[in-house]
Amino acid sequence: xxVPAEPVEPPVPSVASVHAGQALYTRSFLRAYDTLVYRxxxxxxxxxxxxxxxxxxxxxxxxxxxxxxxxxxxxxxECRFPVPVPDLTLMDLNPHSLAAASHRLRRYAPRVHQADxxxxxxxxxxxxxxxxxxxxxxxxxxxxxxKGVVFEHARQALRPGGTxxxxxxxxxxxxxxxxxxxxLALANRRGIMSNRRDRLEDLDAALAEVFTDxxxxxxxxxxxxxxx
Numbered sequence: 001x002x003v004p005a006e007p008v009e010p011p012v013p014s015v016a017s018v019h020a021g022q023a024l025y026t027r028s029f030l031r032a033y034d035t036l037v038y039r040x041x042x043x044x045x046x047x048x049x050x051x052x053x054x055x056x057x058x059x060x061x062x063x064x065x066x067x068x069x070x071x072x073x074x075x076x077x078e079c080r081f082p083v084p085v086p087d088l089t090l091m092d093l094n095p096h097s098l099a100a101a102s103h104r105l106r107r108y109a110p111r112v113h114q115a116d117x118x119x120x121x122x123x124x125x126x127x128x129x130x131x132x133x134x135x136x137x138x139x140x141x142x143x144x145x146x147k148g149v150v151f152e153h154a155r156q157a158l159r160p161g162g163t164x165x166x167x168x169x170x171x172x173x174x175x176x177x178x179x180x181x182x183x184l185a186l187a188n189r190r191g192i193m194s195n196r197r198d199r200l201e202d203l204d205a206a207l208a209e210v211f212t213d214x215x216x217x218x219x220x221x222x223x224x225x226x227x228x
Contacts, residue, residue, distance in 0.1 A: 024192050025071070025094045025096055025097050026096060027096050027100075030071070030072055030096055030097065030100045033071055033072050033074075034072055034074050037071075037135075038050040038074065041183070044179065045177070045179045045180050045183055045221070046169060046180060046220050046221040046222050047177070047180075047219070047220025047221060047222075048167070048219040048220040048221065048222035048224075050074075050075070050078075052219050052222075052224070053075055053134060053167055053224075054075055054078050054079050056165055056166075056167070056224055056226070057075055057076070057078075057079035057080075057132065057165075058079055058080050059165075059226075060130055060132075060163045060165040060226060061076075061079055061080075061081055061082070061086075061130050061132065062082065062086075062128070062129035062130035062162070062163070063081060063082050063083035063086045063087060063129070064086070064087045064127075064128045064129045064130070064159075065081075065086055065087070065088055065089070065128055065129070065130045065131070065132065066089045066091060066123070066127060066128040066130070066131045066132075066157060067088070067089070067090050067091065067101075067131070067132040068091045068092065068117055068131065068132065068133050068136060069091075069092060069097075069117070069133060069134060069135060069136030069139075070090045070091070070092050070097050070098065070101040071097055071100075071101065071134075071135070072097070072100050072101055072104060073090070073100065073101030073102070073104040073105050074104070075132070075134060076088070076101070076105055076132070077104055077105060085108065086108055087128075088105065088108045088109075088110040088111070089110060089111045089112075089113060089123070089127070089128065090102055090105070090110050090111070090112050090113070091112075091113045091114075091115055091117070091121065091123070092114065092115075093114065093115065093116050093117070095114060098112045098114060117136065117140070117150050117153065118140060118147070118149060118150060120153065121153050121156075121157060123157050124157075125156050125157065126157075126158070126159045126160070127157050127158075127159070128157060128158060128159065128162060129158070129159050129161075129162045129163070130158075130162060130163050130164075130165070131154050131157060131158060131162070131163070131164045131165070131166075132165060132166055133150070133154070133164065133165070133166030134166045134167045135167060135168065135169070136150075136166065136168070137150070137166075137168035137195075137198070137203075138168045138169045138170070138193050138194070138195035138198060139192065139193055139194065139195075140194060141194045142194065143197045143198065143199075143202060144170070144197075144198045144199060144202035144203050144206055145202050145205070145206060147198075147206070148202075148205075148206030148207075148209060148210070151164065151206055151207060151209070151210040151211070151227070152210050154210075155210050155211065158228075161228065162228065163226060163227070163228045164211070164225075164226070164227045164228070165224075165225065165226040165227070166224075166225055167222050167223065167224050167225070168195075168198070168203065168222070168223055168225070169184075169193075169195060169198075169221050169222055169223070170195060170198040170199060170200045170203060170221075170223055171184065171195045171196045171197060171198045171199070172197075172198070172199050172200065173199050173200025173201060173218075173223075174200060174218050174220070174221050174222070174223060175220075175221065176221050177221075180221045184196070200216070200218070200223055203216060203223055203225065204216055207225060207227045210227070211227035211228060212228075213227065213228050214226065214227035214228075215227075
């Protein structure tokens with residue numbers, strides 16, 4: 001039987017390129033985020049209404065949950081946790097997002113953890129039973145093959161049998177309408193998104209490299225994924 005080749009680690013993106021994808025999330029932008037993203041862009045441009053994302057949370061969120069790329073925390077605010085008081089950790093590179101989401105979810109007394117998702121997370125192994133990763137991957141630099149390191153980090157943070165779930169907007173492999181194509185071009189030019197080279201098949205391959213069981217569902221321009 002041939003010996004499997006050692007995996008080649010992708011180059012770690014520069015700090016500047018990583019920060020570019022989250023620089024937009026200022027206090028003022030976060031005040032408009034829910035309206036802009038979930039009342040306008042999600043249903044009209046990306047054709048994946050907020051209800052589909054909340055439903056994904058409802059199916060997979062656990063009582064011991066880590067959420068990464070938290071924005072305003074609106075999806076966690078509206079989902080149904082399986083326990084009255086979940087053990088909730090919020091992780092993001094952007095301090096404004098952490099502040100906004102932790103305030104919104106203060107009834108759960110969440111922990112906050114500021115970290116770059118492409119580098120070691122600095123959280124204990126086997127920490128949680130579920131991880132949410134929504135609208136994060138398309139903001140990270142590189143291709144989806146490069147970004148796949150986040151799935152290995154997620155596997156290490158999950159307890160045995162735990163679930164990673166989330167959503168991203170690939171550049172190819174899904175159908176984009178005219179508005180989506182225009183917004184993708186603009187966002188990539190400004191460094192807000194970095195998903196021109198994100199292919200749906202690369203998302204599938206990156207998940208398969210780390211998890212024994214995964215599935216991807218495409219809704220409009222959005223790839224919803226689940227892995228364990």
